[in-house]
Amino acid sequence: METLNNTEKSGYGSRLGMICILISGSVGTGNMWRYPRLVCTYGGAFIIATVVGLLLIAIPLCMNENFMGRASRHSAPGAFRDLLGPKFTWMGTFATLCYFMMHCNYTVILAWCVRYTFMSAGGTYFGVEDKMALFNSVASRDVFTGICWVGIVALAWIFASRQSMLEKGAKFIVPAMAVILFIMIGFAATREGGVEGLKYSYSFTAGELVDPNIWLQAITQDFWSLGSGTMLCVTMAKFARKDEDIVVNTKIQGFGDASFAQLATLAVLPCIPGTEFVVPCDTVLLSVGLIPENEVSKSAGVQLDPITKGPIVDNTMETSVPGIFACGNVVHVNDLVDNVSRESEIAGASAAVFSDKGESADKKKVSPGNLVRYVVPQYVNSQVNSDVKMYFRVTEPLKNVTIQAKAGDEVIYKKKKQFVNPGEMEQISVEADKLNAMQNAGITVSVEKNEEA
Secondary structure, rough: OOOOOOOOOOOOOOOOHHHHHHHHHHHOOHHHHHHHHHHHOOEEEEEEEEHHHHHHHHHHHHHHHHHHHHHOOOOHHHHHHHOHHHHHHHHHHHHHHHHHHHHHHHHHHHHHHHHHHHHHHHHHOOOOOOHHHHHHHHHHHHHHHHHHHHHHHHHHHHHHHOOOHHHHHHHHHHHHHHHHHHHHHHHHHHHOOOOHHHHHHHHHHHHHHHOHHHHHHHHHHHHHHHHOOOOOHHHOOOOOOOOOOOHHHHHHHHHHHHHHHHHHHHHHHHOOOOOOOOOOOOOOOOOOOOOOOOOHHHHHHOOOOOOOOOOOOOOOOOOOOOOEOOOOOHHOOOHHHHHHHHHHHHHHHHHHHHHOOOOOEEEEEEEOOOOOOEEOOOOEEOOOOOOEEEEEEEEEEEEEEEEEEEEEEEEEEEEEEEEOOOOOOOEEEHHHHHHHHHOOOEEEEEEEEEEOO
C-alpha cells in the first residue's frame, strides 16, 4: 500500500492555500440560497441545530475524509482501495461518480449566474417585469448561457489540472466572496425594516428546539453545505503535507463554511422597501403554508376538528355554519395540489348551489375507526348525487391491511392494501347508491390488520 513516505505529491504551497481550497469546495448554493430560506422559515432554533449537527456529525465525517486523503495520497477510489482493500474500490468510484453528477448540475447553475451577471452589468436585466419568462429564456434557449457554460467548464478543467492555479484561485475567491457579502450586508442592513427582518428570522422559542423537523432540516443542511460523505475532502486532502494538522484544518473548514452561510443570511433576509405593488382584484385567496390557519373560521363560529385543526366539513365542503365553505390546507394538510384543486372545485360549486337554494341538507356523521387518526369530510349529506371521496391518515405504519367503511354494521367499502403510512394520505371512494341506501346510519372508516398467511 502506498503511504506518505513513498508517494510523491506536490503538496500545497501554504496552509492558507489548503484551507481556502477546503472552504471554497464547501461553500455553494446550500450556503447562499438554502440556508437563508430555512433560517427565515425556522428562525434561531434552526441555527442552533445546525451548529450542533456540524460539531457532532458533519465535521467528524469530513475529518475522516481528510485523514483518508492524506494517508492514501489518492482520491476516493484509490483511498478506499489502499485503506480498506481492493474489493472496496467500487465504493470510492461510486462516490466519485455521484459527486461528478452533482457538479454537472452546478456548472449549469453557475452558467446562469454568470449570464445574469453580464445582463446586470449591461443593464438588460433591470426593468424586465416578467422575471419567470426571463429565467425560462436564460435557462433553456439562450445562446450566451451556453457560451458561459462552455467557458466555465474550460476554466474548471484548467484550474483542476494545475494545482498551483487552483490554490491561487481559491486564495483570491474566498476573501473576495467575503468582501462582496459584507458589502451586501451593509447595503441590506441599512434599508428600512432591515433590522426588524433579522430580528424576526433569528428569534425562537424553547419549544422549537425540540421540534424534530427543525433538527432534520438542520442536519440535512450540514451535509448539503459542507459536503460530508461526498468524498470531495479525500481528493482535496491528498496534497496535504504529512505534518498538516487535519483536525484544526477541518474545524476551520466547517466553521468557515457555516460563517459564509451566516453572512449570506445577513445579506438576504433584511427587508428592502419599494418592492410592493398593488393588484386590483375582487377576491383574494391566500395559500400560506401547510398548517391550517383558522382565525377567520373561529371568528365566524365555525366548529374545528381537534385533530386536523381545520373546519369540520361535509362532502360539499360546507362547514358547521350554513353558507360557509372551506377547502384545501385550511381544512387539513394535503399531500397533493390535485386534491386541493378538487376540493376547491367542490366548494365553489356547492357555494353556488347554496346561494341559489339557501338551505343545507341533512347529514350523516363520518368517524375515524380502528387505526385511523382522522377522516375528511366529517359528515356526508343524507342524499348525494355522486360518489364521495373520503381522505384519512392512519395512526402508524402498517403492512398487509384492509381498509373498510361501514354504515352501521354493513360494509359499504372494502379494499386490501400492502402498505399504509401516516405520512401519506389515503383515500377511498364510496358509491353514492350505497350511501343513499343507508338512511341516517353513521359511517366509520377503519383499517384492519390481515392475518399473516
